[in-house]
Amino acid sequence: MRAIGIYKHASVDQADSFAEEQVDKPKAAGADVLVQVKAVSVNPVDTKQRKLKEDDGNFRILGFDAAGIIAEVGDEVEGFQPGDEVYYAGSVSRQGSNSEYQLVDHKVIAKKPANLSFSEAAALPLTALTAWEAMFEKMHIPLDAKVNEDKTILLINAAGGVGSIASQFAKLYGLNVVGTASREETITWAKQHGTEQVINHHEPLHPQLEKLGIDSVDYVFCMHQLDKAWDDIIEVVKPEGILCAITGPVEGIKLTDLTSKSLTLVWEYMFTRTLHQTPSRYIQGEILAKVAKLVEDGRIRTTKTEELEGLTVENLQKAHKRLENGSMIGKLVITV
């Protein structure tokens, strides 16, 4: 089968940063399903994984988000069969989705939303899992709009991949949603995806919140440059507030800032469960099934904004470049 991967880390501008290879098509066994990949999405973690690749001669297939059709199931698989259309974010410790076929643990997949195309579905898993785990597990936000109606969440980088779905979840579950964005198109996008009020992360946050009649916030979900946002976050978060981060840098952050207000700092890394093979990893399948239902009910929308046709070296280079220059709104998808 055809797969796109890398042999060593290299700048995307280098012609040989990605390579196309013919590799053996794997066979489903145990708890795995073999999926015929129909569309993949690209996330910042793809570029981070590319940069971590050692020059060890091994061919590493990147790509995590995917949607496709089950071709085979292993003998321990329950709840899925060949022909099922599924979506998933997979695992950072296995070969990825930039490939015609891919093996994935059936515990971390779900049937894709029936009303979405493969490419619309492929845009969702990694960011939806990240946002869901961050908000409803790590930050302990109740899944109850009534309880949340007096609570405010601040989303740092509301128009990014995770922000575009986190803001929809926050709105759906009754929180007051304030998000940051700085360009006209990101502000518009954020407002279309659940962010009720937008402020600019290039300016001090507290005066901007005060203008909106908000003195402090209960939750902060930081999805961009934690170190730069830190002082602003500490200033605006309520005593006993919860701050969740999915990305650094963390150098220079003063932990003593947590003490007076008894704050919580929690890290969300969507691949923790598959990387450490936690017993809880089946929850990722359940979350994706819930999200599929929300999409089918018209309560959550795909965050796909761009589509490249064809899984090629050129398209992967283009996609990684788009991610790396930091101007991405929503999600970029590549059809296979």
Added chain:
Amino acid sequence: MRAIGIYKHASVDQADSFAEEQVDKPKAAGADVLVQVKAVSVNPVDTKQRKLKEDDGNFRILGFDAAGIIAEVGDEVEGFQPGDEVYYAGSVSRQGSNSEYQLVDHKVIAKKPANLSFSEAAALPLTALTAWEAMFEKMHIPLDAKVNEDKTILLINAAGGVGSIASQFAKLYGLNVVGTASREETITWAKQHGTEQVINHHEPLHPQLEKLGIDSVDYVFCMHQLDKAWDDIIEVVKPEGILCAITGPVEGIKLTDLTSKSLTLVWEYMFTRTLHQTPSRYIQGEILAKVAKLVEDGRIRTTKTEELEGLTVENLQKAHKRLENGSMIGKLVITV
């Protein structure tokens, strides 16, 4: 009335580190009650507050933990009346309990356990509030022994003031309790107060846990020198685990250690609610009432180990010295 306080920070070895003064007896108004103090307990926060005192000419009365009898109630006070025997930890931003009478917000007090003397009761509030808030609010440990039976908590410094009550709560609510202690008397004390298995925090923790058949723990409550314990904690905590700290130092701590396992780091500072006047501060009164009930039912014991008779300059110096040399087991109380 008679009060012991300080004018400026000074070593406890200096004769004038504390001063006895006659000050006006305050009057209860609003949400406050006036308490005739019968016993006080000393905590590490007393010595920290002493060290923070500026030389501004003001007389600062230290002391937080107290038990006593209500002498007057303000016109907004509900649920208490003169003659009630109460216990509380008060507020770090008001005059303290090292005094014949003290004003305290009725929202953060409760009736003292009926089966305890004033001095036994005075040993409890600050540490019980700290342990309760840390474990059942900040760390989200369910108040349900059945749910917790497969979970393990590691208590760093299990025989200290907070450790002696945290271990009792942990055992009561069904957790497997492993605690650290290093001297014969602290090991014995810890085992008498809910810690089922004791390991030594001067040796690497993971090999000691493995010898007990424990590969990793769900919760870590660090009550001593977070920086020294950090690497051990990161090694032994489960993916998605929760780490709560009540004291630093935090310099040199690498926050990137939180990322791969998606860990939570939460700070517990018992005075957050009164310092920031959070609407949630009434919960402290509720927690103390719950703890009183547990003590009356014989399910939780006072952690008092030492008693000094008489609120004098000499006894406060002696008490602060005991706290500062770090050899304290359980709690030291001074009767008024």
